[in-house]
Amino acid sequence: MLLVVLSPLAETICCQDIVYRITKNRCPKKYSVLLSALLFGFLHLGSYINGYVPAFLTGAFLMTLYIIAFKRTKKLSILSVYSAHALHNLTSLIFYYLCPNFSP
Known part of the structure; x- marks a missing residue:
């Protein structure tokens, strides 16, 4: 429940909503995307099999x-990102349990 419901909500608010509301009038959108992706990647250090890059790209x-x-x-905007993030986490969780020995 935490991985599929609560984490995506908290991360969407912190990594997308707050970052965008702070940066939208101060810098180009590409910097908002970069800052958000850096923050998202940092929050996911150690939770991805191959490290920071997949989390960074997902954040972007x-x-x-x-x-x-x-x-x-x-x-x-929050609902759409939250839904995509929750679906990503649910799919990852299902894949993890169906293929526990998979190693990319």
């Missing part, structure tokens, strides 16, 4: 999704 993707959703509707 989620922040890009947040910015696109924010432009269309401010209210749904």
